[in-house]
Amino acid sequence: MSITKSYSRPLDFKNGRIEMSYGAGGRAMAQLITDLFAAAFDNPYLAQGNDGALLPMATGRLVMSTDSHVVSPLFFAGGDIGCLSVHGTINDVAMMGAQPLYLSAAFILEEGFRFADLKRIVDSMAKAAFDAGVPIVTGDTKVVEQGKGDGVFITTTAVGVVRDGITLSGDRAQPGDKILLSGTIGDHGMAVLSQREGLSFDAPIVSDTAALHALVAAMLDCGASLRVLRDPTRGGLATTLNEIAKQSGVGMLLNESSIPINQPVEAACEFLGLDPLYVANEGKLVAICAAEDAERLLDVMRAHPQAKEAAMIGEVREDAHGFVQMTTKMGGRRIVDWLAGEQLPRIC
Amino acid sequence: MKYVDEFRDGELAKNISANIAREANPAHAYRLMEFCGGHTHAISRYGLADLLPASVRLIHGPGCPVCVLPVGRVDQAIRLATEAGVILCTYADTMRVPASNNLTLMRAKAAGADVRMIYSTQDALKIARDNPTRQVVFLAIGFETTTPPTAVAIKQAAAEGLKNFSILCNHVLTPAAMHAILSVQGGVALDGFIGPAHVSTVIGSQPYEVFASDYAKPVVIAGFEPLDVMQAILMLIRQINSQRNNGRATVENEFTRAVTRYGNLKAQQLVADVFELRESFEWRGLGSVPHSALRLRAKFADYDAELRFNSEYVAVPDHKACECAAILRGEKRPQQCKIFGTVCTPENPIGSCMVSSEGACAAHYSYGRFREITQ
Ligand code: SF4
Numbered sequence: 099m100s101i102t103k104s105y106s107r108p109l110d111f112k113n114g115r116i117e118m119s120y121g122a123g124g125r126a127m128a129q130l131i132t133d134l135f136a137a138a139f140d141n142p143y144l145a146q147g148n149d150g151a152l153l154p155m156a157t158g159r160l161v162m163s164t165d166s167h168v169v170s171p172l173f174f175a176g177g178d179i180g181c182l183s184v185h186g187t188i189n190d191v192a193m194m195g196a197q198p199l200y201l202s203a204a205f206i207l208e209e210g211f212r213f214a215d216l217k218r219i220v221d222s223m224a225k226a227a228f229d230a231g232v233p234i235v236t237g238d239t240k241v242v243e244q245g246k247g248d249g250v251f252i253t254t255t256a257v258g259v260v261r262d263g264i265t266l267s268g269d270r271a272q273p274g275d276k277i278l279l280s281g282t283i284g285d286h287g288m289a290v291l292s293q294r295e296g297l298s299f300d301a302p303i304v305s306d307t308a309a310l311h312a313l314v315a316a317m318l319d320c321g322a323s324l325r326v327l328r329d330p331t332r333g334g335l336a337t338t339l340n341e342i343a344k345q346s347g348v349g350m351l352l353n354e355s356s357i358p359i360n361q362p363v364e365a366a367c368e369f370l371g372l373d374p375l376y377v378a379n380e381g382k383l384v385a386i387c388a389a390e391d392a393e394r395l396l397d398v399m400r401a402h403p404q405a406k407e408a409a410m411i412g413e414v415r416e417d418a419h420g421f422v423q424m425t426t427k428m429g430g431r432r433i434v435d436w437l438a439g440e441q442l443p444r445i446c
Numbered sequence: 447m448k449y450v451d452e453f454r455d456g457e458l459a460k461n462i463s464a465n466i467a468r469e470a471n472p473a474h475a476y477r478l479m480e481f482c483g484g485h486t487h488a489i490s491r492y493g494l495a496d497l498l499p500a501s502v503r504l505i506h507g508p509g510c511p512v513c514v515l516p517v518g519r520v521d522q523a524i525r526l527a528t529e530a531g532v533i534l535c536t537y538a539d540t541m542r543v544p545a546s547n548n549l550t551l552m553r554a555k556a557a558g559a560d561v562r563m564i565y566s567t568q569d570a571l572k573i574a575r576d577n578p579t580r581q582v583v584f585l586a587i588g589f590e591t592t593t594p595p596t597a598v599a600i601k602q603a604a605a606e607g608l609k610n611f612s613i614l615c616n617h618v619l620t621p622a623a624m625h626a627i628l629s630v631q632g633g634v635a636l637d638g639f640i641g642p643a644h645v646s647t648v649i650g651s652q653p654y655e656v657f658a659s660d661y662a663k664p665v666v667i668a669g670f671e672p673l674d675v676m677q678a679i680l681m682l683i684r685q686i687n688s689q690r691n692n693g694r695a696t697v698e699n700e701f702t703r704a705v706t707r708y709g710n711l712k713a714q715q716l717v718a719d720v721f722e723l724r725e726s727f728e729w730r731g732l733g734s735v736p737h738s739a740l741r742l743r744a745k746f747a748d749y750d751a752e753l754r755f756n757s758e759y760v761a762v763p764d765h766k767a768c769e770c771a772a773i774l775r776g777e778k779r780p781q782q783c784k785i786f787g788t789v790c791t792p793e794n795p796i797g798s799c800m801v802s803s804e805g806a807c808a809a810h811y812s813y814g815r816f817r818e819i820t821q
Binding site for chain 1: 455456459460463490491492493494495496497565672673676791792793808811812813814815816819
């Protein structure tokens, strides 16, 4: 007696949609994993096909970080939820001064979600991971009923290693330190928002989503005494600086004129009544470094393709109240406070 | 859009600031009220107080739509959402205004009421079209700038025969509030007004002439950009100086790029078609002010949520410790409220002035509170 290999119909990447069975643990799910995820993310660790990935030992201290992504719209100028979920988590690890090594990815798919969109997202993740040199070594998929998700949610986790002698932490900023920013602010948030609101501007606003570990490596290699690295994502530059000020028990004084911003982003913020200091970035970092090394570090950053517009935007000061203050373009002073509630367009 | 930066040039600001310092007589006080929350926001956001000599003092006015809405009005909206079961549509800021029983529209929403945050009246109309079996009420608030879009929505609803749409009308009038401020017995002493920007594009500069002629208060209409405000302050100082040499107060227009003497006649006509004056309306801070607000005309009465749902306004006093009323009259500053920055913060506002970014308390908390605390 011979056993005939059962035929399975290929996934319909053109017109197909996610059904509940793709999360049920049966053949349909196995097929989705092999034909879509494994095919796109292909690497020897994932190919082991076990419940967990068996990874070689690395030397140094481990860093691990996880992040869920729920962006809407899923596709926006300059990226999509796929590459965003890879970049975001790599960056969180990189901000610890670590070399990111591996990623995991978990998907929550909504019943009825189009295969074509899912494939586009998965391909984008695969490309982002490949370009960054950080493989996706394990993952998971669940399907929820229609109406219980927003198309797709993606959670990624990254693991990396920090070499000895590097200690970056939000509580290390000291009075006198300089604050450096790797480029323009608000690009990601305004790209997503202007897409969502159907706004169009003369020059398109493009998300800055990018993996920053190569830039971080260059900054670490130059030997400047770096104290803190952070990527100002949700809540924007203002929130990130307030977090650092609080952790370190210091104040800050920024100079508004030196904070780089693209014209269309500024115009869009103006139109919607938003303050760009609070708008999300996905490919920028803030560095706090000892004053004597600041110029040198700035040169290194500007020489890197991801930080050509890097700028020194202020300094750390002694302040028992932990105020982040700013000299405005007009020459007056203001606080750059924590965000209260959601930042919403004003009405009048 | 190059437009934005032109009006935020730090060098120009320095020049105007130097002129102000030179021309303001240090022996005199220049007490200037910026009527609009938009100006309050710009002044705090750019730290303009640092560019003015001690003799020039800016006093925040009542021109913040969310701030002047009394508790009882928010209660009405909450009751419509919770008791009448309507879909209540509102602008974002209004969601967080404290109302009776420790409620806000936001908390009512969390407890199950159908409250939806919208960006424009068109969103409210769309919700009404999409939910033909539900009643949809738009909480209409604001000064003369936000009234025309509400009028458009009412006309559209009438033209479409949209039966499930109505508004809770709280549209108020700027000149009436200025009258009220100037007529408070023992109220704030003022030497001039920075006149509204956007409001004036609609109503023009003419409605302010009475404040110059009858109250001898100079008015300078200013745009919302920081340089506009600085320039208007300089113009006011010049007028006040000339007044002190027997000159006369006038209405001047710094915002000529957008404001004319008679304003936008088309918008005014549209508003007059749809709305009529209320005999009186209660404001937070100013109390009952005659002819200071609008309601729908009889021919659009079908779209009046107060009539449709028999919803009555019940006056409710503010929180005991809250000084919003005195602040909205210009008599106190936010930092004079005992619970400013302690019990009352933007995360947990006790009064309406801490809610909107245009509110005096929120603006001072978010941008200026370091002034009392440090140095
Ligand atoms: S600080 Fe709060 S409680 Fe005090 S006046 Fe302002 S809003 Fe009212």
